[in-house]
Amino acid sequence: MIIAMTAFKLPQPITTKEARRVFLGTAPxxxxxxxxxxxxxxxxxxxxxxxxxxxxxxxEEAEALYTNAWRAFVAEKYGTEPTVTFFDSPVTVDNLAQQVLADEA
Incomplete structure (x- = not known):
């Protein structure tokens, strides 16, 4: 499994309430x-x-999302360029599902 972390510095700070509204708009x-x-x-x-x-x-599946079109969408939506950092995630603990997930050895 892979973790991707994206980040972008906003032109002006926003509140959690504003962020929730914006994030709900893109979540689907x-x-x-x-x-x-x-x-x-x-x-x-x-x-x-x-x-x-x-x-x-x-x-590979992660990189299929982070295209130039995706980067342009983020830049237009939030007014700044995003960064994307990848991490290997060989083990994940999911307490909601009561599972420990692991990549194949």
Whole structure:
């Protein structure tokens, strides 16, 4: 599994209430994306940085999302360029599902 973390510094800080409204507006576009298990929208405590934490099946499926078109959408929507950082995630603990998920050895 792969974790992708996206971040973008906002031109002006926003409140959690504003972020929730904006994030709910884009959330449906991530439903049904091949290989995407979960996405967490995030906002820094000072409201100046937003982004997402994504849990993916594979790096290839993740990279299929972060295209130039996706980057342009983020830049237009939030007024800033996003960064994307990838991490290997060999083990995930999911307390809601009461599971421990692991990549194949």
């Amino acid at each position: 576009t991530y439903q049904g994306v091949p290989g995407l298990f979960k996405k967490h929208y995030v906002l820094s405590e000072d409201g100046g940085t937003a982004g997402g934490v994504y849990l993916w099946n594979s790096r």
